[in-house]
Amino acid sequence: MTKSNEYDALVIGxxxxxxxxxxxxxxxxxxxxxxxxxxxIGGKMIHLSKVFPTLxxxxxxxxxxxxxxxxxxxxxxxxxxxxxxIEKHYENDFSAKxxxxxxxxxxxxxxxxxxxxxxxxVVEDQYQWDLVGRxxxxxxxxxxxxxxxAIDIENCSLCGLCEKVCPAFAIDFSQEEKIHEVNFKTxxxxxxFELFDPTLIPRYGYGRFKNVVTAMQMERQxxxxxxxxxxxxxxxxxxxxxxxxxxxxxxxxETVGTPICSQVCCMYSTKQAQLLMGALPxxxxxxYYLHIRAFGKGFCEFYQQAQGMGVxxxxxxxxxxxxxxxxxxLLRYEDIQEGIVKEAEHDLVVLSVGILPNxxxxxxxKNVKIEQDDFEYVNQVDELSSPAKTNINGVFVAGTxxxxxxxxxxxxxxxxxxxxxxxxxxxxxK
Numbered sequence: 353m354t355k356s357n358e359y360d361a362l363v364i365g366x367x368x369x370x371x372x373x374x375x376x377x378x379x380x381x382x383x384x385x386x387x388x389x390x391x392x393i394g395g396k397m398i399h400l401s402k403v404f405p406t407l408x409x410x411x412x413x414x415x416x417x418x419x420x421x422x423x424x425x426x427x428x429x430x431x432x433x434x435x436x437x438i439e440k441h442y443e444n445d446f447s448a449k450x451x452x453x454x455x456x457x458x459x460x461x462x463x464x465x466x467x468x469x470x471x472x473x474v475v476e477d478q479y480q481w482d483l484v485g486r487x488x489x490x491x492x493x494x495x496x497x498x499x500x501x502a503i504d505i506e507n508c509s510l511c512g513l514c515e516k517v518c519p520a521f522a523i524d525f526s527q528e529e530k531i532h533e534v535n536f537k538t539x540x541x542x543x544x545f546e547l548f549d550p551t552l553i554p555r556y557g558y559g560r561f562k563n564v565v566t567a568m569q570m571e572r573q574x575x576x577x578x579x580x581x582x583x584x585x586x587x588x589x590x591x592x593x594x595x596x597x598x599x600x601x602x603x604x605x606e607t608v609g610t611p612i613c614s615q616v617c618c619m620y621s622t623k624q625a626q627l628l629m630g631a632l633p634x635x636x637x638x639x640y641y642l643h644i645r646a647f648g649k650g651f652c653e654f655y656q657q658a659q660g661m662g663v664x665x666x667x668x669x670x671x672x673x674x675x676x677x678x679x680x681x682l683l684r685y686e687d688i689q690e691g692i693v694k695e696a697e698h699d700l701v702v703l704s705v706g707i708l709p710n711x712x713x714x715x716x717x718k719n720v721k722i723e724q725d726d727f728e729y730v731n732q733v734d735e736l737s738s739p740a741k742t743n744i745n746g747v748f749v750a751g752t753x754x755x756x757x758x759x760x761x762x763x764x765x766x767x768x769x770x771x772x773x774x775x776x777x778x779x780x781x782k
Contacts, residue, residue, distance in 0.1 A: 367395020
């Protein structure tokens with residue numbers, strides 16, 4: 353055990369909501385501990401191409417926020433780490449166990465990636481959503497923060513080549529898990545969300561048909577740091593010219609996913625369709641939907657803009673996807689407006705997967721229990737007048753930990769959480 357560390361606030365999660373909450377509190381003088389289970393802060397937003405409906409660059413928004421968070425003197429960041437056994441002793445007094453997992457690479461790493469060139473082991477790259485491979489030792493992605501390599505010890509062959517070529521002598525296979533006891537006065541839960549696993553809908557063929565991809569896999573093909581030169585079919589590397597989107601994959605479906613709307617799928621699919629029209633000007637893009645939910649500011653105009661660009665919207669429920677010999681895909685769907693079953697052929701199908709709760713927070717507390725709502729998100733006990741408040745005094749929720757929402761709403765939610773946490777720290781809430 354290391355010596356106890358004192359903080360004013362613990363922020364769990366280093367995505368856009370966690371960063372915003374941490375910065376808001378740090379900027380008014382509070383000492384913040386930010387804990388992120390991934391190898392880099394930035395969350396899922398840092399992997400996006402553009403954001404809807406403005407089509408602003410996602411990384412251009414996120415990277416300055418990441419840098420500001422990493423450099424702030426009042427914020428201490430632990431990546432590749434998790435929080436366990438949070439105990440509340442009395443008002444303004446919490447303690448927890450911080451588990452720092454080994455990277456097997458020290459902070460002396462310069463991120464030069466020479467080790468990657470020499471590593472003989474190739475596995476699927478989770479940061480490119482398994483579209484391409486990565487080495488067993490790797491820098492997570494180009495704009496990762498911290499830009500420090502990590503060794504995937506489960507896949508490492510222990511050949512020692514990385515250790516031999518590292519110019520900074522940063523490889524350390526002797527690293528072990530470290531446990532820190534930390535104390536703090538308030539908690540903000542910003543653990544984010546998970547994406548629906550489309551293999552749970554076998555009739556869509558994901559995992560069996562290579563040309564059926566998820567929306568995040570398509571997103572990675574649209575960013576500047578994309579794995580290929582252009583948008584390509586995974587099966588044969590050809591550029592597609594007839595692309596289909598299947599909305600509500602895992603959303604509004606209590607049999608396999610969540611019974612509620614994920615709120616972002618209609619708009620991120622519309623955004624990708626517009627970007628595809630630019631990347632592949634000759635391609636046809638079809639979106640199969642049940643209802644288009646364009647509820648935000650500028651969303652309806654964004655949807656109409658996609659229609660004007662030539663994106664076809666079909667109100668239909670896709671029941672089955674089959675693969676043809678040439679890799680093309682045959683979609684069987686119910687045309688809801690005509691009331692008949694139809695078939696259509698596409699050469700690439702994108703499944704617009706929905707948002708599910710990340711329930712990591714539910715096991716973090718030791719002597720108190722955090723309440724979950726009917727859909728397993730953090731329960732907002734006073735959603736109208738105090739939206740960040742949970743059932744535990746001094747514990748607040750930010751972003752998609754409380755339910756599906758888009759990026760602007762996540763930032764607003766983080767602002768509410770940090771404001772309420774500041775009020776609690778000043779004694780305004782007991």
